[in-house]
Amino acid sequence: MTTNLIDIQNSDVIMATSNMAENHPVGFQWVMKAKERGAKLIHVDPRFTRTSAAADIHAPLRSGTNIVFFGGMINYAIQNNLFFKDYVVHYTNAAFLIDPAFKTPTDLDGLFTGWDESKKSYDRSSWKYQLDAEGNPKRDNSLKDPQTVFQLLKRHYSRYTLDMVERVCGIPKARFEEISKLFCGNSGPDKTGTITYALNLTQHTNGVENIRALAMLQLLLGNIGRPGGGIVALRGHANVQGATDLELLYHELPGYLPMPLRDAHPDLKTYLEKETPKGGFWTNRPKFMVSLLKAFYGDAATKENEFGYQWLPKRASADAYSHQHMFVDMFHGKLKGFLADGQNPAVGGPNAKLARAAMGKLEWMVVADIFLTETAEFWKAPGTKPSDVKTEVFFLPMAPAAEKDGSLTNTMRLIQWHDAAVKPPGDCTSDADFFCRLAIRLQKLYAGSKKERDKGFLAANFKYGEKAEHPDIVEVLKEVNGVATEEIKDKDGKVVYKKGQPLNTFAHLTDDGKTNSGCWIYTGAIVEDKDGKIVNRTASRKPATKEDYLGHGWGFAWPANRRIIYNRASADLAGRPWSEKKKLIWWDHEAPGNEPDKKGKWVGMDVPDFNPFLDPAAKNGDKPFIMRADLVGAFFGPLNDGPFPEHYEPMESPTKNLLSKRQTNPVAKVWDVAEGKNPLAPVGSPDYPYVITTYRLTEHHLSGVMSRYLPMLAELHHSHFAELSHELAKELGIQNGEKVTVMSPRGKVHVTAMVTNRFKPFKIDGKTVHQIGVPWHWGFNGVPELPGSKGDITNDLSATVGDPNVYIQETKAFLCNVKKGVV
Amino acid sequence: MSLLQSSHWPFLIDVYFFLGGLAGGAFVIATVAGLVGSRLYRDVVRAGYYVALLALIPCPLILIVDLGVPGRFLNMMKTFNPQSPMSMGSWALAVFGLCVGLAALFTLIEDLQRKNLSNQKLIVGVIGGVFGFFVAAYPGVLLGATARPLWTNGHALGALFLAVGASTAAAAIALILTLAGRAAGEGATAIRRMTVLALLIQALSIVVFIVAVQGAGSAASDRALALLLSGPFKMTFWVGAIIVGTVVPLLLGLADLKRPSLALSAVTALLVLVGGFLVKYVVMAAGQA
Amino acid sequence: MARTLAMFTDTSLCIGCRACQVACKQWNELGPEVPDWTGSYQNHTHFTDKTFRLVRFFEAPGAAPNGDLAWLLMSDVCKHCADAGCLNACPTGAIYRTEHGTVNINQDVCNGCRYCVSACPFGVVSFNEQTGTATKCTFCNDRIHNGLGPACAKACPTESIQFGFRDDLVVKAQKRVETLKGMGFKEAQLYGADSKGFLGGLNAFFLLLGKPETYGLPVNPKLPQKNIFVDSLLSIGSAVLVGVGALMAFRSRGDGKEG
Numbered sequence A: 001m002t003t004n005l006i007d008i009q010n011s012d013v014i015m016a017t018s019n020m021a022e023n024h025p026v027g028f029q030w031v032m033k034a035k036e037r038g039a040k041l042i043h044v045d046p047r048f049t050r051t052s053a054a055a056d057i058h059a060p061l062r063s064g065t066n067i068v069f070f071g072g073m074i075n076y077a078i079q080n081n082l083f084f085k086d087y088v089v090h091y092t093n094a095a096f097l098i099d100p101a102f103k104t105p106t107d108l109d110g111l112f113t114g115w116d117e118s119k120k121s122y123d124r125s126s127w128k129y130q131l132d133a134e135g136n137p138k139r140d141n142s143l144k145d146p147q148t149v150f151q152l153l154k155r156h157y158s159r160y161t162l163d164m165v166e167r168v169c170g171i172p173k174a175r176f177e178e179i180s181k182l183f184c185g186n187s188g189p190d191k192t193g194t195i196t197y198a199l200n201l202t203q204h205t206n207g208v209e210n211i212r213a214l215a216m217l218q219l220l221l222g223n224i225g226r227p228g229g230g231i232v233a234l235r236g237h238a239n240v241q242g243a244t245d246l247e248l249l250y251h252e253l254p255g256y257l258p259m260p261l262r263d264a265h266p267d268l269k270t271y272l273e274k275e276t277p278k279g280g281f282w283t284n285r286p287k288f289m290v291s292l293l294k295a296f297y298g299d300a301a302t303k304e305n306e307f308g309y310q311w312l313p314k315r316a317s318a319d320a321y322s323h324q325h326m327f328v329d330m331f332h333g334k335l336k337g338f339l340a341d342g343q344n345p346a347v348g349g350p351n352a353k354l355a356r357a358a359m360g361k362l363e364w365m366v367v368a369d370i371f372l373t374e375t376a377e378f379w380k381a382p383g384t385k386p387s388d389v390k391t392e393v394f395f396l397p398m399a400p401a402a403e404k405d406g407s408l409t410n411t412m413r414l415i416q417w418h419d420a421a422v423k424p425p426g427d428c429t430s431d432a433d434f435f436c437r438l439a440i441r442l443q444k445l446y447a448g449s450k451k452e453r454d455k456g457f458l459a460a461n462f463k464y465g466e467k468a469e470h471p472d473i474v475e476v477l478k479e480v481n482g483v484a485t486e487e488i489k490d491k492d493g494k495v496v497y498k499k500g501q502p503l504n505t506f507a508h509l510t511d512d513g514k515t516n517s518g519c520w521i522y523t524g525a526i527v528e529d530k531d532g533k534i535v536n537r538t539a540s541r542k543p544a545t546k547e548d549y550l551g552h553g554w555g556f557a558w559p560a561n562r563r564i565i566y567n568r569a570s571a572d573l574a575g576r577p578w579s580e581k582k583k584l585i586w587w588d589h590e591a592p593g594n595e596p597d598k599k600g601k602w603v604g605m606d607v608p609d610f611n612p613f614l615d616p617a618a619k620n621g622d623k624p625f626i627m628r629a630d631l632v633g634a635f636f637g638p639l640n641d642g643p644f645p646e647h648y649e650p651m652e653s654p655t656k657n658l659l660s661k662r663q664t665n666p667v668a669k670v671w672d673v674a675e676g677k678n679p680l681a682p683v684g685s686p687d688y689p690y691v692i693t694t695y696r697l698t699e700h701h702l703s704g705v706m707s708r709y710l711p712m713l714a715e716l717h718h719s720h721f722a723e724l725s726h727e728l729a730k731e732l733g734i735q736n737g738e739k740v741t742v743m744s745p746r747g748k749v750h751v752t753a754m755v756t757n758r759f760k761p762f763k764i765d766g767k768t769v770h771q772i773g774v775p776w777h778w779g780f781n782g783v784p785e786l787p788g789s790k791g792d793i794t795n796d797l798s799a800t801v802g803d804p805n806v807y808i809q810e811t812k813a814f815l816c817n818v819k820k821g822v823v
Numbered sequence B: 001m002s003l004l005q006s007s008h009w010p011f012l013i014d015v016y017f018f019l020g021g022l023a024g025g026a027f028v029i030a031t032v033a034g035l036v037g038s039r040l041y042r043d044v045v046r047a048g049y050y051v052a053l054l055a056l057i058p059c060p061l062i063l064i065v066d067l068g069v070p071g072r073f074l075n076m077m078k079t080f081n082p083q084s085p086m087s088m089g090s091w092a093l094a095v096f097g098l099c100v101g102l103a104a105l106f107t108l109i110e111d112l113q114r115k116n117l118s119n120q121k122l123i124v125g126v127i128g129g130v131f132g133f134f135v136a137a138y139p140g141v142l143l144g145a146t147a148r149p150l151w152t153n154g155h156a157l158g159a160l161f162l163a164v165g166a167s168t169a170a171a172a173i174a175l176i177l178t179l180a181g182r183a184a185g186e187g188a189t190a191i192r193r194m195t196v197l198a199l200l201i202q203a204l205s206i207v208v209f210i211v212a213v214q215g216a217g218s219a220a221s222d223r224a225l226a227l228l229l230s231g232p233f234k235m236t237f238w239v240g241a242i243i244v245g246t247v248v249p250l251l252l253g254l255a256d257l258k259r260p261s262l263a264l265s266a267v268t269a270l271l272v273l274v275g276g277f278l279v280k281y282v283v284m285a286a287g288q289a
Numbered sequence C: 001m002a003r004t005l006a007m008f009t010d011t012s013l014c015i016g017c018r019a020c021q022v023a024c025k026q027w028n029e030l031g032p033e034v035p036d037w038t039g040s041y042q043n044h045t046h047f048t049d050k051t052f053r054l055v056r057f058f059e060a061p062g063a064a065p066n067g068d069l070a071w072l073l074m075s076d077v078c079k080h081c082a083d084a085g086c087l088n089a090c091p092t093g094a095i096y097r098t099e100h101g102t103v104n105i106n107q108d109v110c111n112g113c114r115y116c117v118s119a120c121p122f123g124v125v126s127f128n129e130q131t132g133t134a135t136k137c138t139f140c141n142d143r144i145h146n147g148l149g150p151a152c153a154k155a156c157p158t159e160s161i162q163f164g165f166r167d168d169l170v171v172k173a174q175k176r177v178e179t180l181k182g183m184g185f186k187e188a189q190l191y192g193a194d195s196k197g198f199l200g201g202l203n204a205f206f207l208l209l210g211k212p213e214t215y216g217l218p219v220n221p222k223l224p225q226k227n228i229f230v231d232s233l234l235s236i237g238s239a240v241l242v243g244v245g246a247l248m249a250f251r252s253r254g255d256g257k258e259g
C-alpha cells in the first residue's frame, strides 16, 4: 500500500475494486469517514456486496475483465483531458521516448513485439527507452512525439472504448461513463481519489498486469504520493504484509531482495552487479544484501567467503517453487516430505482435490497449526479411505498470536507489537520456539560435518536471549532491525554505535560487514535512546491527533515510519503543495539545513520519502519515485506479459476475446498435471456455461479453520452456499434455500442456493452471460452441533493455472455449471 | 418474516384459561342463584360452588408446572402491578381461590351438618363473584395487552372469555343436574336458560372480536386474522368454535327450552363445554402462530 | 434519575459486518445456536435467547438514491422503550428500569411466565429454555455501570452504533438525517428518536434509510397495555350482560317462590 488507511478520509472519491467492507471492515471506517465528509464511493465487483451497499454507485463487471475496465478509464481520462498533466510530464515516464522497434497489441493483434511462438515467451529487446548520449532516456515534454510513452499509451488504450467496456465487462456504457467522470473528474491539484484492490485483481492469469493497469490510472490522475490518493493494496492475513516483508516467499529474500538464481547469480559479485540498478534507492542493494547475510551467518560471514553467499540455497529457475508448482511436483512424486506451518491447502489451495491427492503421495507430512485442520486430516476427507493413505502425518499443536510475544505488520506497512496475553496450553509452543528448537537439534545432529554446504547452517544463529529453547522475540526484532556487528565510529573517531547496538536507520547499513539487518526496511523499528535504553517503537501507542493525523506515534511503519510513500509527489516541481487542500510535505526555504550555513528542508505532516535536505531545484530534486532506477512513475513498465497491460480472457471464459485474436494471456502458466488432474473447459463451453467467482465473507476466515471451528462465528452463516441471480434460478427452476450442485471440469460441490437480486446476468457482446458466486470457507470439519459449519470444498472446482509473473492462481474467474438438487 | 415472538404458551395454559373461566362463571352463577333464591336454587348453588372448586384446583398447579420451578410462582405475589393483567390476574386468582374455598367449605358444612350458612355464603359469594368475573375475563384482557396482532387488535377477548366462562359454567352445572337426575327442577330450567343467554353473549363477543381485528387494517392484523378465518386454523374455528361450539348448541338449547329433553340437555351442555374450550384454544393457537 | 443513556444505531453507516452481534454474544456469554435459513446473510429470523443483537438484511430493488438496488442493513436490538410493553407486562417486577433509563430483566426474579415475550412490540424478549427465564439485551448493564460502553457499540468498526446521552445523540441524529437527505436519501428518517412519539421514544433509536415497513418494523407501535382500558370496559360490559342475564334466567320463574 502506498498510503495509509487513515488517509482515505481525505479522498474525494474512492473506487473500491475489492470487497473492502466485508474483508477489511475495520479499515473501511475511513471510507465511511470520507463519505461523511462528502466523498463518493464507487464499487466495482461482479456481485453487489456489503461494499456496494455502502457505495454511491456500483459497477457490476464480469470477472476477469479488469484491464478493459481500467484501460477504458485510462482512455476516458486521456480523451477527455482529465489527466493531471504537470504530474504526468514530470513525475512519470510519459515523456520518455521508446525504441522505434517497439510495437503494441494494437499493431500485432494482441501481442507485443518479440513474441516467440515456439518458446512461448517474449524477446524483450525492443521494450526499452531511447537513450541520449549520456545514457539518459530521451524525452519530449510536450508529449507529442508518437514514440513517447504517452502517445503509445494513448494509442494502446484507444481500443478500450466505452463500447468495448460494455461489450467485454458487461457494464452498461452510461454507467461506466458516469463512473469514469466521477473518478477521473475528482483528480488534479486540489482533488484526489484512491483505489482499493485485493484478490479481485490478483487472482487472475493477468493478476500483476491488472494491478499495473490500476497503478497507471492513478499515475495518470496524479493520485500517488498525495493525501487522499494512492493505491490501497488491501492485504490478507493479519500478518501477510509481514510475511512478504520477511519474505516467506520462494522468489525473494527479506526486504525485497531477489532470491539468487543458480545460473544467473553464481557469486555475490555477479548477483549484486546484475540486481543493483544504476539509479534510485536500490543502488544501496549491496548494503542490504551484505547486512542480511551477516544477519544469517553472523561472524562466519566474512568478506573472504562472500559473506556466506554460497551457503544460500538458490533457485534453479524462476518458474518453479510457487505454491502451485509445489503441489504439482508433490503429486508427481518429486517431493517426499512437507511441513505445513499455519496453512490449510487441503481447503485453501486451488484445485484442492489435486492438493489432497498430492499429500497422499508424500512419505511424511508435518502440520503445525493451532487446530486440527483439514490438511492435518486430509486422509479423513469424504471419499478417502484412510487405510489407502500411506503418508505418515505428524501434528504439532501451536500457539496463536494471543499466546506469544511478537509483532504483526498490517496492510499499511504498520508494525505493531503485542505481548502474550496468556500462556499456551499443554504442549503448544510458538512457531519461533518450534523452529529454533528444531534448528538447534539439527545443528547438534550435523555438528562436526565437514561438508561445505552444511557450514552455513551450522554457522547460523538460532539463539535469541538467554534460553535457547525459548527465543526472546525482542532479540529477534533487534536482528531484523539490524545492529552494529562491531563498534562503529564516525570520521572524527567518535563512537556512533556500540557493538550490538540497534541501528537507527537503514541509511547506516554498510556493505562491509559492520552491520547486520534481517530486513533492511524494518530498520528503525527498535532503537536505543540517549540513555542507552532500548525503545521498541513498534510497541508505541500514541493515537493520531489533529496535528499528526497520520498517527506517527502509533507503531512503526516501514520504511522509516513513513506513512505515505512517494510523498515528494504531493508537492509541485518547486516543492510547493499542489494546493492548500492537498498539502502533505513541502520545501521550507527558511528551515535550517543539514549544515550550519545551509537552509532549506522538506517539512510537513509525514516523514519525507526523500532526502529531506534535497533542494527541489537540485539534480533529481523533483523526482519522487525513488525506488525506481529512473526515479519516475512507470507507465511503460515491462513485465513478463508486456510493458502495458493488455486484456486477455481468463483461462476459462464464456466468450471469445473481443480485443484481439489472442484468447488468453500468451505467457500465462498452465500446468500439465498427470492423470488428467487439471482439465480446463474450452471457450464458451456448453457443459460449463456460467462464470464463477470465489470469495470471502466477513463472518469467516480463509480456509475457515479459524471461524468454522469457533461456534460463535460458525453460527453466522446457515450453511455453505452459492449466490445466483433470480434470472438464472428461474431458468434452472431453483428455489432460494434449495440444495444445488456446482460443478467444474475439476470437481463439484453441493451447496445451498441463495437466490438474490445482488447478482444480475451480464450482457456480453449482446449475449446473456450468467455469473454465480461461491464463498470458499467451507471444509469437511466444523462444529459438530452446527451441521452448517461443515461443507464441500469450493477449491475442488478451481484450476491449477497461474499468472506468468508470480504464479498466483485464477480463482476469481473460471467456468462452472449449476444443477438443481444433489447430483 | 415477522420479527414478533410468541410466548409459546402450551396447551396447558389453554386448559387453565378454560378452567379459570369455568370456575369464575360457576361461582358467579351460584352466587346469583343464591341471591335470587337460595332454597329454590339450592342444587344450582351447590353444584356451582363445587364446580368452581373443582375447576379451580388444577389452576395453580398448571401455572406452577408451566413455570417449571414451583417457588417461582410466588414471585408474582411479591409485586402488584396494575399495568399487568397477569399480575392483577394472579392476585385476583388468589383472592378468588380463597372465596371459592370458603364458599365450597360453607356448602360442605351445610351439606354435612345441615346448617344454614347462607349469609356467610352471600358475603363470600358477592366478593368472590367480582373476582370470579375477573378471573374469567382477565386472560382475554391479558392477551389483548400483547403485541400479537390477533389479540392486540381484538379488544373483545376479555368479554369473550368471560362469556365462554359463563356459558361453559352454565353448561357444566346443567350437565351435573341432568346427570344427577334433577333435570326437571326449576334450577335446571334456569340454568339452561342461562346457557342460552351466555351463548348469545359469546356469539356477540366473537363478532365484535373479528370485526375489531378486521378494522385494525394493518398487514399484520390481516395476516393474523386470515390464519383464523382461512388459514391453518379455519377448521377448528369455523367447525369447532363456531358451528359445534356456538351455533348448534344455541339452536339445541333453544329447542331444549321449548321442549325439554334429557338427551338434548346433555348434548347441548357437552357441546357448549367442548365448543367453549375450542374457542379459547383456537384464539390462543392462532394468536401465537 | 440520571441523564438518560441511549444507543443510536445509524444504519446508513452500517456495513453489516455483525461484529456487534458477535461482541454481544461474547460479552454476555451467550452460546451458539443452529442458525435459520433466511434466504440472505441474516442467520436468525428474529431475536433469540442467545442473540440480543441481530443484524438484519433487506434487499430493496430500486431503493438506492440513484434507483439501483439498495441492500439495507440494520443492526437491531432491544429499543429500551420509554413506555415499555415488556416492563408493564411483567407480573413479577423482574423487568425494571435502570437509573439510566434502560430496561433490564432481573434473572433472579423472573419466573418464566413469558408474558413479556408477547408483550414486546418488537419481538425482542426471548425465552431461555435452559434457565426458564426471559432474556434480552441488557444494555450491557454490567458494562455501563463500570464506565464501559455497550460491547456492541465498542465493536462496531464504523461507529454505526453510538452510545451516549440520549439528548446529545438525538441532536446528532437529526443533523445526520439532514445530511443524508442532502445526499439524495429522500427516505432517511429517525425511528424512535422523538420522545413525544410512539412509546414515549426509544432509548435505542435508529436512523433508517427507508420506511420502517421496509425494515419489517411496526410503523406506529403502540403500548400493548393501552388496550387494557377498552378491553376491560368491554369485559365489564360482558360481565354486566352475564350478570343481568343470570338474574333474568333465575328470576323469571323464581319470583316470590323463595321461602
Ligand SMILES: Nc1nc2c(c(=O)[nH]1)N[C@H]1C(S)=C(S)[C@@H](COP(=O)(O)OP(=O)(O)OC[C@H]3O[C@@H](n4cnc5c(=O)[nH]c(N)nc54)[C@H](O)[C@@H]3O)O[C@H]1N2
Pocket (backbone or CB within 6 Å): A017, A018, A019, A020, A022, A023, A024, A044, A045, A046, A047, A049, A061, A062, A063, A064, A065, A066, A197, A198, A199, A200, A201, A234, A235, A236, A237, A693, A694, A695, A696, A697, A698, A699, A700, A701, A702, A703, A773, A812, A813
Ligand atoms: N472477513 C474476512 N476478511 C478477510 C479474509 C477473510 O477470510 N475473511 N481474508 C483476508 C485475505 S487472506 C485476503 S487476501 C483479503 C482478500 O480481500 P478481497 O480481495 O476483498 O477478497 P475476496 O472476497 O476474495 O474478493 C473480493 C471480491 O472480488 C470480486 N471479484 C471477482 N472477480 C472480480 C474481478 O474480476 N474484478 C473485480 N473488481 N472484482 C472481482 C468478488 O466478487 C469479491 O467480492 O481479505 C482479507 N480479509
Ligand SMILES: Nc1nc2c(c(=O)[nH]1)N[C@H]1C(S)=C(S)[C@@H](COP(=O)(O)OP(=O)(O)OC[C@H]3O[C@@H](n4cnc5c(=O)[nH]c(N)nc54)[C@H](O)[C@@H]3O)O[C@H]1N2
Pocket (backbone or CB within 6 Å): A199, A203, A236, A237, A341, A342, A343, A344, A345, A348, A349, A350, A368, A369, A370, A371, A373, A398, A399, A400, A401, A431, A694, A695, A696, A701, A702, A703, A704, A705, A706, A776, A794, A795, A798, A811, A812
Ligand atoms: N478459491 C479460492 N481460494 C483461495 C482464495 C480465494 O479467494 N479463492 N484466497 C487465497 C488466499 S488470498 C489465501 S491468503 C489463502 C489462505 O489459505 P491458508 O493460509 O491455507 O488458510 P488459513 O485458513 O488462513 O490457514 C491458516 C492456518 O494457520 C493456523 N494458525 C493461526 N495462527 C497460527 C500460528 O500462530 N501458528 C501456526 N502454526 N498456525 C496458526 C490457522 O489455524 C489455520 O489453520 O487461500 C487462498 N485460496
Ligand code: SF4
Pocket (backbone or CB within 6 Å): A023, A024, A025, A026, A027, A238
Ligand atoms: S480481523 Fe483483525 S485484522 Fe481483520 S479487520 Fe478485524 S481487526 Fe482488522
Ligand code: SF4
Pocket (backbone or CB within 6 Å): C077, C078, C079, C080, C081, C083, C084, C085, C086, C087, C103, C119, C120, C121, C122, C123, C124, C125, C136
Ligand atoms: S423493545 Fe421490547 S423488550 Fe425492549 S424495552 Fe421495548 S418492549 Fe421491552
Ligand code: SF4
Pocket (backbone or CB within 6 Å): C089, C090, C091, C092, C093, C094, C095, C105, C109, C110, C111, C112, C113, C114, C115, C116, C117, C133, C134
Ligand atoms: S417471563 Fe420473567 S421477565 Fe417476562 S414477564 Fe414473566 S416474569 Fe417478567
Ligand code: SF4
Pocket (backbone or CB within 6 Å): C023, C024, C025, C027, C028, C052, C053, C077, C136, C137, C138, C139, C140, C141, C150, C151, C152, C153
Ligand atoms: S448493549 Fe450489550 S447486551 Fe445489548 S446488544 Fe449491545 S452488547 Fe448486547
Ligand code: SF4
Pocket (backbone or CB within 6 Å): C013, C014, C015, C016, C017, C018, C019, C020, C021, C055, C075, C155, C156, C157, C158, C159, C160, C161
Ligand atoms: S458492528 Fe456496526 S457496522 Fe457492523 S453490523 Fe454491527 S452496526 Fe453494522
Ligand SMILES: [Mo]
Pocket (backbone or CB within 6 Å): A235, A236, A237, A240
Ligand atoms: Mo490472502
